Amino acid sequence: MTEGGSGSFTVDDPATGHVIAKLPSLSPEQVRASVEAAHRALPEWSARSGNERSQVLRRWFDLVSEHAEDLARIIVLEQGKPLTEARAEIVYAASFLEWFAEEAKRIRGEIFDSPRASNRVVVLQEPVGVCVAITPWNFPAAMITRKAGPALAAGCTMVVKPASQTPLTALALAELAERAGVPAGVLSVVTGRASEIGPELTGNPLVRKISFTGSTEVGRRLLQEAALTVKNASMELGGNAPVLVFDDADVPTAVEGVLTAKFRNTGESCIGANRVYVQDRIYDEFAAALAERTGALKVGPGLQDGVQIGPLIDSAAVEKVAEHIADATENGARVVAGGSVHGLGGRFFEPTVLVDVAPGMLITREETFGPVLPLVRFDHEDQVVAWANDTEFGLAAYLFTKDAERTWRVAAALETGMVGINTGLISNEVAPFGGIKQSGLGREGSVHGIDEYLELKYLAWEGAGATSAAR
Numbered sequence: 001m002t003e004g005g006s007g008s009f010t011v012d013d014p015a016t017g018h019v020i021a022k023l024p025s026l027s028p029e030q031v032r033a034s035v036e037a038a039h040r041a042l043p044e045w046s047a048r049s050g051n052e053r054s055q056v057l058r059r060w061f062d063l064v065s066e067h068a069e070d071l072a073r074i075i076v077l078e079q080g081k082p083l084t085e086a087r088a089e090i091v092y093a094a095s096f097l098e099w100f101a102e103e104a105k106r107i108r109g110e111i112f113d114s115p116r117a118s119n120r121v122v123v124l125q126e127p128v129g130v131c132v133a134i135t136p137w138n139f140p141a142a143m144i145t146r147k148a149g150p151a152l153a154a155g156c157t158m159v160v161k162p163a164s165q166t167p168l169t170a171l172a173l174a175e176l177a178e179r180a181g182v183p184a185g186v187l188s189v190v191t192g193r194a195s196e197i198g199p200e201l202t203g204n205p206l207v208r209k210i211s212f213t214g215s216t217e218v219g220r221r222l223l224q225e226a227a228l229t230v231k232n233a234s235m236e237l238g239g240n241a242p243v244l245v246f247d248d249a250d251v252p253t254a255v256e257g258v259l260t261a262k263f264r265n266t267g268e269s270c271i272g273a274n275r276v277y278v279q280d281r282i283y284d285e286f287a288a289a290l291a292e293r294t295g296a297l298k299v300g301p302g303l304q305d306g307v308q309i310g311p312l313i314d315s316a317a318v319e320k321v322a323e324h325i326a327d328a329t330e331n332g333a334r335v336v337a338g339g340s341v342h343g344l345g346g347r348f349f350e351p352t353v354l355v356d357v358a359p360g361m362l363i364t365r366e367e368t369f370g371p372v373l374p375l376v377r378f379d380h381e382d383q384v385v386a387w388a389n390d391t392e393f394g395l396a397a398y399l400f401t402k403d404a405e406r407t408w409r410v411a412a413a414l415e416t417g418m419v420g421i422n423t424g425l426i427s428n429e430v431a432p433f434g435g436i437k438q439s440g441l442g443r444e445g446s447v448h449g450i451d452e453y454l455e456l457k458y459l460a461w462e463g464a465g466a467t468s469a470a471r
């Protein structure tokens with residue numbers, strides 16, 4: 001326990017429920033000290049050239065890659081996902097460090113003519129300043145590097161508050177950042193109770209930006225708190241991803257894509273397939289193939305060989321999944337694979353497929369965040385697009401069809417920030433990740449990701465214009 005702190009909290013292994021670590025719950029004063037340290041570190045870090053910052057980020061990438069196996073095992077222990085997925089997450093997390101190490105060198109401004117011939121417009125890109133990242137438990141490494149990579153590349157400093165369920169990955173990443181040469185104060189991790197330390201992070205006037213990934217409910221609250229000091233905000237919030245499987249799709253491709261879009265991370269992903277609409281003519285064939293593949297998925301502790309589905313994060317997550325299935329079956333849906341808590345007990349849940357699901361059931365309206373696939377039957381394109389868009393969320397959608405014209409038409413009509421076409425895997429460091437509607441604000445990754453950490457400054461330069469230059 002840290003002196004002056006607010007006690008401690010424990011981290012458990014979702015596979016066993018056993019406590020694996022005890023960490024300090026920082027006090028608001030201690031968090032304020034981290035923010036002030038980030039503020040003090042800002043002038044020196046932001047004054048370095050993009051190339052110098054790039055080298056530090058590149059060393060961080062190298063160290064994360066070198067320690068990938070240890071990091072992956074830490075993720076499995078505190079988060080529960082299968083080891084193969086934890087390894088993939090580390091590769092994904094590291095890719096943001098490598099990508100933004102390159103982008104650090106490419107920050108550039110603009111210069112152009114003003115309406116007055118004696119004047120020129122000069123546009124500089126400057127770091128936003130001290131940033132706060134509040135991150136979730138489902139991708140405990142990647143959600144940190146996807147924020148810290150661009151922030152540090154841009155010349156910002158950052159205080160990270162990881163989810164209380166998964167702080168160990170965050171601390172390990174911070175240790176590697178320090179070894180890579182990230183100066184003290186440029187990146188810190190604070191642990192503790194959100195209710196106690198959250199207001200310091202969202203209210204401290206030294207903080208100029210909040211970047212959050214998590215539930216829409218908490219995102220709304222953080223936006224309100226940040227509004228009081230008019231902070232910049234990036235929000236990656238909840239989703240309710242629809243999958244549209246048209247009857248001209250290649251069925252094996254669609255089955256494979258839906259399995260990936262749903263069961264990656266045991267269904268605990270905001271871009272996870274939440275409701276699957278299948279066109280009438282192929283509905284039964286698709287449902288049978290999907291049920292067979294789903295029933296064969298291996299459930300178990302993440303460190304066990306061959307496991308594809310790990311435990312859910314906590315008992316509340318298990319209850320939510322069970323509640324969604326109960327609501328659907330009480331209203332006429334049928335279970336064709338899984339359906340219950342797994343024989344292993346605890347937080348293990350059987351991968352599940354439901355058929356005869358109808359629009360409006362709880363499972364089609366709320367993010368389930370678990371290993372359940374509800375299949376809804378549809379007839380017409382217009383009808384399914386209307387159902388897909390009938391939600392406050394707008395993060396990801398997936399569509400399966402071989403018809404190119406339909407692809408353009410439906411992709412354009414879907415009200416989401418991302419659309420997977422004949423694939424269930426849409427995440428990578430080169431693509432802009434983010435949502436519309438109440439799924440969020442801003443984009444992460446890609447060439448656009450660094451813009452979230454840069455402000456434009458415009459200089460109206462009298463005497464630098466064409467007529468002046470000619471003098």
Ligand SMILES: NC(=O)C1=CN([C@@H]2O[C@H](COP(=O)(O)OP(=O)(O)OC[C@H]3O[C@@H](n4cnc5c(N)ncnc54)[C@H](OP(=O)(O)O)[C@@H]3O)[C@@H](O)[C@H]2O)C=CC1
Nearest residue numbers: 135136162163164194198214215218236237238270367369
């Ligand atoms: N978009 C996404 O990727 C995610 C979506 N979700 C959705 O949200 C549901 C609930 O998951 P949950 O873990 O509760 O997600 P939350 O949105 O509650 O948590 C995400 C992060 O926000 C922090 N936080 C929570 N309240 C505050 C606050 N008042 N001030 C500052 N920080 C705060 C949490 O800290 P702490 O852990 O200390 O509470 C955690 O670091 C899931 O079932 C899922 O539907 C969840 C995770 C990720």
Ligand SMILES: O=C(O)CCCC(=O)O
Nearest residue numbers: 138139213269270271427
């Ligand atoms: O919001 C989430 O669920 C985490 C991001 C998932 C991804 O990057 O693929």
